[in-house]
Amino acid sequence: MSTIDGENNEWNGIDQLPFEEAMKKLEEVVEQLENGDVPLEEAIRLFEKGMKLSRVCGEKLEHMEQQVEMLVQENGEWVKKPFQTEGDTD
Helix, strand or coil: CEEEEEEEHHCCCHHHHHHHHHHHHHHHHHHHHHHHCCHHHHHHHHHHHHHHHHHHHHHHHHHHHHHCCEEEECCCEEEEEECCCCCCCC
């Protein structure tokens, strides 16, 4: 949206943030927006940043969910199985 270098730098690397750091930044954005003390243009910028952080967090969670395995006992033996949530049809 804006071409100001500082704002562009702020967006650089958001996709590479570790989940915990992205979540912390998202919480900070939400807190700033909830305070309501920011001008409209700043609120829009924060909203856009929050949406990007939310997407990044969601993608990282999906990726981690695919990697999680459950240990279950079948016929007296421990077997690794993929973790499935209620909504999974695989």
